[in-house]
Amino acid sequence: MSGGRVFQTVDALPQGFIEVDSQGLITIWNRWLEERTGRSRIETLGHRLDEIYPDAVKLHKAIEAVRLTSQPVVRSQLLHQYLLPIPLPKGHFSGFEWMQQECHIVAVEGGQGFLAITIRDVTSVVVGRNRLLVLKADLNEAKNAAVRNAQLKTDFLNMMSHEIRTPLNAIHMFCWMLLGHGSEKFDEDQRSCVEGIQRAVQDLTQQVNDVLDIGKIESGKVSVQTEEFSIGSLFDALRSLLRPLANNSNVKLVFEPSDVGTIRTDFNKLSHILRNLITNGLKFTNQGSVTVSVQRIADRIVWTVVDTGIGIPEESVGRVFDDFYQVESQPQLRMKGTGLGLSISRKLADLIGGALSVKSKPGGGSSFSLSIPVERLGIR
């Protein structure tokens, strides 16, 4: 390659290129360096690099090492930062005063002591990397803070729920004693007041229990205890538990007969899920019925709770299983409950290998389904 073509080639390089001869005098100083350093070839060619940059000690040492051994030297930014004090171009803000560089120095083969030095500008890579590191540190801190806050919330709710439940139990017991043994001394209004207190305490206890349940599930403290039982015994238990609630409403609670016989799962959790679904149906149905059925559909057992109630607006159907979510359309019902019942049901369904779903339309009632694969119920 002719001398002219060599200069054209090195001028086209997107990085700095310096050649020094055996005396250390600069023989090539390419255009990239002219533009970045502000030093022209007239100022640099024929001069020693250490005359022009006396403070670039690391670079001069590296050049001497190559001259002594002929072995190439690599200088990375992380271990050395800048090697030549090249200021950043105007208008370039990066948090650094100098361009960050990587540098390779090689002996030119057959070049009689000539060395080739390449300098790459890695400022933008370093800036991007530093920003990424800061972003990662911030994200990590935010995640840790969120985890700490979630734990604090759970601890607080658990502690408060326990502290509230103790006096509630006392109020409930005293109401029961008053209605049992002292009721003959009450007139009708007084008796009605005590019954009102008892109902309010029962509602509040249920809400506290919901908060405790969700706390336990979220902290992984709930284990699955499987046992074998019949669908009949499950429905009998639910019928007995929910009869008082059904009797106090104009809604008929119906358990349909089923061909599904014995299953093996966690009785308490399955019962809890169905109790929540049925209670929900009774709560949002003014007239008509809540019907509970179970049947095998392909490889799954599906429990369905259908009510003739007010239904759920389309925009809310996808959110009814969220924590603390309550449908906005019935403000008079919003105070009844925490909005945790369906969320607890979904989490319990997950625990026993099932899935909850809902179909509903405003004014047309709702149909909640719990579906569990037969193999999770010990059925072939």
Place this chain on the structure above:
Amino acid sequence: MKNLGLADDVVDALLETANIGVGRAASSLGELTGREVEISVLELVIFSADAAVETSELQNVAVLRVAQRFSQAMEGYVMLLLNEAGARRVARLILGEQLEANSFDEIEQSALLELGNIMINGVMGTIANQLGITLGYDVPYLELKGTVGLGELIFDLIPEPTTQVVFMRASLKISEEVVHGYIVLILDQKNLEILVSKLAESM
């Protein structure tokens, strides 16, 4: 693996020379990072590249390689191999910062290339000095090779059936933590004979 029938004193001489070289590299790294660095070559074995294909060394691990060609009095390749986890630990120890678990960024790769450059320079410079020979070198380069095995790491550089391998298992001790790596000289039969004869002359 056998030492290709080479005399034990020749192998010992090469091991001693390599240890002087990595000692110099450790000194440079220590000065550079401000940490105490010790490097030693624990074992040196010379075997054919065919045997390398069958070895269990560096099987099923992602490998980071710094390779460099040398020429003139002797021709071949020299490479530093670190498994990915080892490379990550070395980088953390040298750079003093925790690396992400799934990749090396461009700047970190460059620092590892410099580490390889220092170790290779230490070993090859000492071999050249001790044997009184002149070597020319290409610029070293770094590659993340994936889980390719030792055989491919050799044959993709010198695909000759007569390729021989000088395999050195090294330990890097930085701030009381130890990381194992490998320094590998790849030569064809003719160049291995040059190395052995020069070693014999120098003893």
